[in-house]
Amino acid sequence: MSGSLSYQPELFPEYDNSIFSHVRFNGRSGAFIDNMSLPVHRWYRYSAGFSADWVRQIIHAKGEKYCVLDPFAGVGTTLLACASENMACWGFESHPFVHRIAAAKLCGIHANIRETKDVFLKFLSRANGERKNSSTIPSKLLEKCYGPEELSILHHMREIFLKDYDNGSPSSELIWLAITAILRVCSGAGTAQWQYVLPNKKKSTVIHPITALQRKATELLQDIEYAQRNGWNSQSHIIQTDARHPEIPSHIQVDAVVTSPPYPNNYDYADATRLEMTFWGDVSSWGQLHKTVRQHLIHSCSQHAAAEKLVLPEILADPVLEPIKEELSEACHLLAEIRESRGGKKTYHTMAAAYFRDLGIVFQSLRNLCKPGASLCFVIGDSAPYGVYLKVDEWLGSLAVAAGFNSFQFEKIRDRNIKWKNRKHRVPLKEGRLWIEG
Ligand SMILES: C[S@@+](CC[C@H](N)C(=O)[O-])C[C@H]1O[C@@H](n2cnc3c(N)ncnc32)[C@H](O)[C@@H]1O
Structure with a gap:
């Protein structure tokens, strides 16, 4: 079997700097939806998140020595806002999957762009190539959420990733994040408010997995370039730990906490x-x-x-x-x-x-x-x-x-x-x- 879509791996749309210029803070702190037009924040839609621009407003101009903590860091909104303001920040997140998303974003913004682009191109080319008998995850949920063709491509991507790419490097974590982030848009199943998946409801727009991954890769590369050009620092650290009894380095002392439990x-x-x-x-x-x-x-x-x-x-x-x-x-x-x-x-x-x-x-x-x-x-x-x-x-x-x-x-x-x-x-x-x- 091979993917039905004609795909040209050399085609990444050029980065367009103007796409972020319209973004303005609107005073809300509660909505992650505002982040879906912000570089890096938009990589993964997390309904439980809050507005990155609001965080930036409240920490702005506090000085380089100011240190912030988000004990319920989610997908890293506060951490990334601090990185963009050249401030130090610690984050705790005890949900293992959500922690991995935040960690992938934080290391991803410092990835080597040329290397990452190359890795994505090779991955996309293999993902679009011949599909042998990819190992499948027997799951009623997955079968309800995808048609057989989409599921076969996604399983193929999963297998290539786990076999040859899953090495913890920034580019590997970016591929993991990109595949994770396209799972909803490639599914015909409806999603309830707050992200529970509703396999019995259908949505009208479904994107082919290869197209979705290509678009996501383009978005990631654009945003990494943006973050590096704007000097986002590497002083934000996320720890997978429980905010009730955090297991953390003993020297952490912070000036402020910005969070949403x-x-x-x-x-x-x-x-x-x-x-x-x-x-x-x-x-x-x-x-x-x-x-x-x-x-x-x-x-x-x-x-x-x-x-x-x-x-x-x-x-x-x-x-x-x-x-x-x-x-x-x-x-x-x-x-x-x-x-x-x-x-x-x-x-x-x-x-x-x-x-x-x-x-x-x-x-x-x-x-x-x-x-x-x-x-x-x-x-x-x-x-x-x-x-x-x-x-x-x-x-x-x-x-x-x-x-x-x-x-x-x-x-x-x-x-x-x-x-x-x-x-x-x-x-x-x-x-x-x-x-x-x-
Ligand atoms: C309201 S969300 C915060 C979202 C975050 N502001 C963002 O923009 O992504 C609360 C987060 O707390 C995490 N959480 C729940 N219990 C926790 C605990 N005991 N320690 C650390 N994190 C926890 C959840 O997994 C969830 O991601």
Whole structure:
């Protein structure tokens, strides 16, 4: 078999510098969609991310010695924004797959352009060449998401990569990232808001894998050139570690924290990467997803709390929750009660308790990593599972002060859940920035 598309590997469109000149900061911090027109940030679409231009605005002109930390680094938005502002930055990310994406971006921007272009050309040429019996990943999910021809090409790419390219070098990680980043656009399956894949829904535009990879390679090369021409530094480091108990070099001391933790809104970060991780053979079942990913994350979805069979009184007895214990207990007991009357019996009661305990521990750990007088900005959102309102801004602020920071202030960015369309509850919600000082 060979690819049906006629493909000319020597054709990479020339780099067009003007494409980024229209990008302007629009004041939002919550939306990753703005990043899809920004060099490097656009390499992988991550719905959970925030705006890189907003990060740049708040760190701008702080000086070369200023050091920033993002303990929930995601795909590296803060780290890359700091690199572009010639500032040092540390990032923690405990989701192994998301960590690899951020790491690939960070090392990729310093890759040798000529060599990388050459590697991509050879890879593309092989990917478009004869397909022998590529090893397949037996997966119902993959079969539902792709037609046999697309799946065969993608498996072929996967096999070439794993056999001859997977050596940890910057260009190898860029190829891994490029293949990862095209998996959605090559799939006919729909994607729900926030990236869960919906194999039973179909989308109208599907791109052939070779075309998609060629375009992605072009984008990567353009952006590497852009980053190098604009002097993005190499002082940003991402560590695959848990923000609650980070295993990190002992000398880290930072002036500021710019971050967005998971919200307690039942979003499942493990499920959001299920398609990609299945494709690479990192997971093959729902249970494995928990073991490989979810158990390393903050408790922010009910599947996580349920899988661990958490016990409410045990969590509420944790001294870290002392400052908010009364109000949190009341909300969690109400959730436990409502649950009994609901079909799904969702474990929001233990999820909520574990969420605030986790964030309390994160603030304690951040106190040790922040210099006296540091500034912290947490982009956060509140939530109301089963219609029970969780005072996320007040409670997180109190936990930060209990951990040794001086003060907090909440700045609302936008209201959510006010149109009441198809909503399960009518509690008004908000998103904003929690500024913590000390
Ligand atoms: C709201 S997202 C942050 C996205 C980031 N601002 C960006 O632009 O890509 C929260 C991130 O925290 C990560 N995370 C969850 N629990 C964590 C933990 N215990 N330690 C470190 N990272 C964690 C998730 O995997 C997710 O990528």
